[in-house]
Amino acid sequence: MRCAGDPCAIAGERGDSLSIREAVAIAHPNVALSKYWGKLEGPGNFPAVPSLSITLAGLTTRTRVRWRADLPDDRVVLDGHELRGPAAARAVALIERVRSKLGLAAKAEIESRNDFPTASGLASSASGFAALALAAAAPDGDWDAAHISDLARRASASAARSVFGGFVELDAGPVGANEEDFLPARQVAPPGHMPIVVLVCVTTEAPKAVTSTDGMRRTMAKSPYAAAWLDHAPRLHGRLRDALLSRDFEHVGELAEGSALAMHACALAAGVTYWNAGTLEALAAVRALRSSGTPAFATIDAGPHVKVLARPEDAARVREAMTAAPGVQRVIEATPGDGARLGSAAEGP
Numbered sequence: 001m002r003c004a005g006d007p008c009a010i011a012g013e014r015g016d017s018l019s020i021r022e023a024v025a026i027a028h029p030n031v032a033l034s035k036y037w038g039k040l041e042g043p044g045n046f047p048a049v050p051s052l053s054i055t056l057a058g059l060t061t062r063t064r065v066r067w068r069a070d071l072p073d074d075r076v077v078l079d080g081h082e083l084r085g086p087a088a089a090r091a092v093a094l095i096e097r098v099r100s101k102l103g104l105a106a107k108a109e110i111e112s113r114n115d116f117p118t119a120s121g122l123a124s125s126a127s128g129f130a131a132l133a134l135a136a137a138a139p140d141g142d143w144d145a146a147h148i149s150d151l152a153r154r155a156s157a158s159a160a161r162s163v164f165g166g167f168v169e170l171d172a173g174p175v176g177a178n179e180e181d182f183l184p185a186r187q188v189a190p191p192g193h194m195p196i197v198v199l200v201c202v203t204t205e206a207p208k209a210v211t212s213t214d215g216m217r218r219t220m221a222k223s224p225y226a227a228a229w230l231d232h233a234p235r236l237h238g239r240l241r242d243a244l245l246s247r248d249f250e251h252v253g254e255l256a257e258g259s260a261l262a263m264h265a266c267a268l269a270a271g272v273t274y275w276n277a278g279t280l281e282a283l284a285a286v287r288a289l290r291s292s293g294t295p296a297f298a299t300i301d302a303g304p305h306v307k308v309l310a311r312p313e314d315a316a317r318v319r320e321a322m323t324a325a326p327g328v329q330r331v332i333e334a335t336p337g338d339g340a341r342l343g344s345a346a347e348g349p
């Protein structure tokens, strides 16, 4: 994914093995309409079910990667705090993959900043690993968007989707997947395809207690409904995709809410609880909106926040109702946005 033209201010150093030593990438989180929950067994981080998401303009991650020969180890700084050990492991594994492909010895200094709560179920790992994959691979102009997406997926499957803008799909991993199998996401429709607003109702600023990887593992190991979810999710996904391509907002909304509720029901049955009191209050507010004739639908990822899908003409009314819901601390408005891109040094974190 080359950066066109001069404004792409990747600071370059010519005349040694690495022409680009520093790159900034900007990415947005995404919200899944049909959820990915559950991984294929074995290495490679392949999803067990397909998923379809909206990449969200309005929330942003900015990441800078500097390749430095003078660093003893890779360094990861997120929102001003250095991550150590397991917290940095996925970022370091991604860097290691790029390093070995490019035959580099240099260590990477990664600095990343989100303008929204990190690690609380607002999909910061999606935008974070999409931005990291793009910035890390910048020295090698041979990586196209699909290869960046595949690289990001290995760290966080939802990150594969944030590489692309608009409405984006990621297939389930192949049966009998090998670690090196290629599985990128792809755009289903551009941002303007179906007018929609996503109102992110933040119900806590605290980080979540159970990571999505742990939550999925526990769900698949313990939930009596795991097999039902694995059977249901691909069928719901196909129906949602068709509804989206027909621009049928209400059908998309109903199916998206159904996907989130089925995913959380399956997780809850294994004792994996992401909701808080504000989540239930927000869900009640969405149902009240529908009873009063406003089509609004809820979705929830691996965290307590409720993301409300509404038509742009209803956004102000829905926002007012959600802001008034007890337990909703603030509402962030997002619309379908662009995929990850390289940025100028001034746009860095």
Ligand code: PMV
Pocket (backbone or CB within 6 Å): 031, 032, 034, 035, 036, 037, 051, 123, 125, 126, 156, 157, 158, 159, 212, 213, 300, 301, 302
């Ligand atoms: O990609 P991960 O490991 O952050 O998991 C994402 C899981 C959900 O957000 C709950 C669903 C999804 O499809 O994004």
